[in-house]
Amino acid sequence: MKFTKLTIENFMAITSAEFTMSDRGLVLIQGQNLDDTSAKSNGAGKSSIFDALCWALFGVTARGETGDHIVNDNAGKNTRVVIEINDNGHIYRIARHRKHKQLKNALTVSHLPPTLGAAWADLTKGTDKLTQEVVDKILGCSLDVFVGSIYAGQERMPDLPGMTDKQLKILIEEASGVTVLEEAYGEARSRAQLAKAAAQGVIQSFDTTITRKAATEDHLRNAEQQRADWETQRTARITQETGFARDYVQKVRATDALIVAEPTLTDLETRIKDLDVKIAAVGHENATLTEHERDLANKNGEIRSLQAEVTRLANDYKKRKEAVEQIDHTVGCPCDACGRDMTADEIAPARAAAVKQANSIAATYKTAKQQLDSALIDAQKLADARDAFKASMTDVTQATTLRAQLQAKRTQVEALVREKETDAVRARQHAERAKAIKTEINPHDRTIDRFKAQIEEEEQRLIDLTENKEKADTDVAHADAVVKVFSPAGVRAHIMDEVTPFLNARTSHYLGTLSDGNITATWTTLVPNAKGELKEKFSIEVENMQGGKRFGLQSGGEKRKVRIACALALQDLVATRATKPIDLFLGDEIDDALDEAGLERLMQVLAEKAKERGSVFVISHNSLRDWIPQIIEIEKQNGETTVREVAA
Numbered sequence: 001m002k003f004t005k006l007t008i009e010n011f012m013a014i015t016s017a018e019f020t021m022s023d024r025g026l027v028l029i030q031g032q033n034l035d036d037t038s039a040k041s042n043g044a045g046k047s048s049i050f051d052a053l054c055w056a057l058f059g060v061t062a063r064g065e066t067g068d069h070i071v072n073d074n075a076g077k078n079t080r081v082v083i084e085i086n087d088n089g090h091i092y093r094i095a096r097h098r099k100h101k102q103l104k105n106a107l108t109v110s111h112l113p114p115t116l117g118a119a120w121a122d123l124t125k126g127t128d129k130l131t132q133e134v135v136d137k138i139l140g141c142s143l144d145v146f147v148g149s150i151y152a153g154q155e156r157m158p159d160l161p162g163m164t165d166k167q168l169k170i171l172i173e174e175a176s177g178v179t180v181l182e183e184a185y186g187e188a189r190s191r192a193q194l195a196k197a198a199a200q201g202v203i204q205s206f207d208t209t210i211t212r213k214a215a216t217e218d219h220l221r222n223a224e225q226q227r228a229d230w231e232t233q234r235t236a237r238i239t240q241e242t243g244f245a246r247d248y249v250q251k252v253r254a255t256d257a258l259i260v261a262e263p264t265l266t267d268l269e270t271r272i273k274d275l276d277v278k279i280a281a282v283g284h285e286n287a288t289l290t291e292h293e294r295d296l297a298n299k300n301g302e303i304r305s306l307q308a309e310v311t312r313l314a315n316d317y318k319k320r321k322e323a324v325e326q327i328d329h330t331v332g333c334p335c336d337a338c339g340r341d342m343t344a345d346e347i348a349p350a351r352a353a354a355v356k357q358a359n360s361i362a363a364t365y366k367t368a369k370q371q372l373d374s375a376l377i378d379a380q381k382l383a384d385a386r387d388a389f390k391a392s393m394t395d396v397t398q399a400t401t402l403r404a405q406l407q408a409k410r411t412q413v414e415a416l417v418r419e420k421e422t423d424a425v426r427a428r429q430h431a432e433r434a435k436a437i438k439t440e441i442n443p444h445d446r447t448i449d450r451f452k453a454q455i456e457e458e459e460q461r462l463i464d465l466t467e468n469k470e471k472a473d474t475d476v477a478h479a480d481a482v483v484k485v486f487s488p489a490g491v492r493a494h495i496m497d498e499v500t501p502f503l504n505a506r507t508s509h510y511l512g513t514l515s516d517g518n519i520t521a522t523w524t525t526l527v528p529n530a531k532g533e534l535k536e537k538f539s540i541e542v543e544n545m546q547g548g549k550r551f552g553l554q555s556g557g558e559k560r561k562v563r564i565a566c567a568l569a570l571q572d573l574v575a576t577r578a579t580k581p582i583d584l585f586l587g588d589e590i591d592d593a594l595d596e597a598g599l600e601r602l603m604q605v606l607a608e609k610a611k612e613r614g615s616v617f618v619i620s621h622n623s624l625r626d627w628i629p630q631i632i633e634i635e636k637q638n639g640e641t642t643v644r645e646v647a648a
Contacts, residue, residue: 001139002583002614003053004091007082008643010075011052012065013045013636017643021053021584022086024615026607028628034637045634045641046619050151050586056081056096057135058143059107059128062151071098074639085138087580089114092123092138107131109138140580148574150613152567153588160566161521161540161551161559168538172499172523172570185486192479199472206465213458220451227444234437241434248427255420259413268410275403282396289393292386299379306372313365320358327351499573500525506569513608514561514601518545519554521562540566560593564602583614591620603627 002022008014031046051061051070060066071079079098084091091112097103109123109131125131139146160168328351331344484490503523511521522541529535542551542562551562567590575581591602599622607627610616618628625631631646 001580002086003083004086005084006053008052009080010072010078011055011081012048012070012072014048014052014641014643015072015075019632019643019645021615024630026610026628027615027617027630027632028624029617029619029632029634031634032636034635035639045636047588050588052081053083054147056083056094057139057146059096059132060143062147062153068099077101087138094135109134145574148571150582150584151586151588152571152590159563160570161542161562165537165539172538185483188479188482188486192476192483195472195475195479199469199476202465202468202472206462206469209458209461209465213455213462216451216454216458220448220455223444223447223451227442227448230442230444234440238434238437241430241437245427245430245434248423248430251423252420252427255416255423259416259420262413263409265410265413268406268413272403272406272410275399275406278399279396279403282394285393289386289390292382292389296379296382296386299375299382303372303375303379306368306375310365310368310372313361313368317358317361317365320354320361324351324354324358327354502573503569506572507565510568510605511561511565513605514565514598515558519558519562521566556593557595557598561598564590568605585609585613585615586617588619589621591622591624599624600627
């Protein structure tokens with residue numbers, strides 16, 4: 001993996017810079033601070049280059065700065081760092097912003113695949129956290145591994161030979177990845193616990209399934225007993241319904257015998273109709289008799305009227321006759337007006353008028369009497385005709401009595417027929433019920449089938465759980481084995497045993513170059529105590545063939561060489577943890593306290609690094625132009641920092 005180009009805008013001390021980082025060989029970075037008379041190159045912004053690279057990739061500088069602290073003081077905004085990466089032909093552009101006028105504080109990632117004619121694709125996610133995961137995947141390492149594998153700085157170069165056992169052990173474990181193994185050990189134990197919990201869960205499920213299966217079998221036996229009881233009840237119900245049907249059939253037969261012994265309904269209805277004809281004929285006779293009675297009554301009414309008229313006329317004639325006699329008695333009687341006696345001639349007109357009226361009434365009486373006599377004769381004739389017809393009328397008393405008897409018999413036979421039909425219907429109903437009961441589905445069959453299916457499922461589950469239990473036991477055994485592997489006595493101990501030879505080899509390589517083989521530094525995990533017994537202890541044993549036998553007895557320059565060699569060896573160990581080799585190395589003031597001979601040998605080491613990594617950038621206050629032909633100068637003036645490349 002190569003970092004091809006770095007672009008910096010308003011980051012820390014750097015206002016603007018852009019330069020190529022890949023395949024540069026050995027490059028010197030020097031600075032000049034014209035704004036501070038108390039400094040020559042300090043504060044110019046040399047270290048800001050790697051800080052910018054680290055911040056662009058991880059959001060934090062190599063020296064631990066984050067947030068708005070990385071924004072250039074003069075600009076106060078629009079901070080942006082862009083790094084382009086070439087990973088086997090895949091080009092990635094990673095850009096991080098801070099207080100930017102357009103992209104605010106966003107992290108963006110774009111990708112250009114090696115396919116001919118391909119276009120840039122945006123890999124930026126919805127949040128910086130998700131986008132950072134994309135960046136981590138591209139780099140293939142964490143911040144600690146990244147910094148530890150490509151960066152050696154004065155602030156990050158520990159005094160390894162002077163550390164205590166505990167400090168050195170912690171550092172070596174971190175560098176060798178044992179701390180990751182500790183996490184793996186914790187994860188292995190967690191997984192072992194989960195595996196045991198899962199195994200226990202399988203056992204509990206197995207026991208629960210056995211208990212549930214036993215309960216289901218009990219339910220099945222109960223259901224089968226209920227089914228048998230229901231079948232017994234079915235037989236009893238069929239017997240009962242069949243008995244009812246048989247009883248009603250017997251009743252139908254008995255009723256049918258009674259019906260056979262009686263006249264048929266047809267005969268009875270025929271005889272009743274005949275009687276109804278006769279009774280209807282008597283009704284016509286009664287109507288004729290009624291007509292006779294009515295005619296006689298009308299004639300009697302007429303007679304009564306004539307009798308009343310004759311009586312009235314007789315009385316009226318008597319009165320008229322008395323009036324004539326009264327007139328006759330007035331002859332010789334004095335006149336009421338003059339007192340003179342009345343004569344026959346004088347009363348003759350009055351008497352003639354009275355006689356006339358009397359005669360007229362007598363004539364009317366005679367006529368009325370003749371009409372009355374005629375009416376009496378007619379009435380007698382009507383009475384005789386009525387009596388004669390009445391005597392000739394039919395006597396219906398016997399016919400009515402016989403009809404009533406026949407009607408009662410018909411009602412009786414109809415009742416028997418209805419009773420027979422009703423009993424026949426009931427007999428059929430009970431027979432059909434008995435038949436239906438025979439075809440009824442036992443309601444417990446479905447329950448039994450369900451319990452049997454459940455038992456089959458539980459038996460299959462027990463088979464599966466048995467297999468799962470065996471697998472769970474295997475998983476537990478494997479998990480325990482993994483725990484042992486990652487335990488302090490396992491692979492961690494093995495790694496620590498392997499780390500020491502690696503560190504000794506790399507330290508010897510670097511220190512042999514830096515000191516011409518006069519100084520040795522040996523990493524060891526066992527040291528003798530006062531009794532000469534070996535005990536576990538991490539330390540770096542330093543010996544100078546031309547001087548002191550311990551690290552503390554070395555000069556400042558010699559100590560510097562030992563520190564550099566040990567730090568570079570430790571850095572090589574860290575680099576082995578990266579999944580993708582990074583073709584870059586940056587040394588920040590690692591030449592401090594070295595004399596000219598030490599610098600020359602350090603340059604040999606860095607030149608070797610440049611061949612290994614492709615690009616090695618050296619930040620230094622010293623003039624190293626005799627060894628490093630490529631120079632990047634960083635100059636700070638009036639708060640503005642400029643970056644330029646110059647020839648040696």
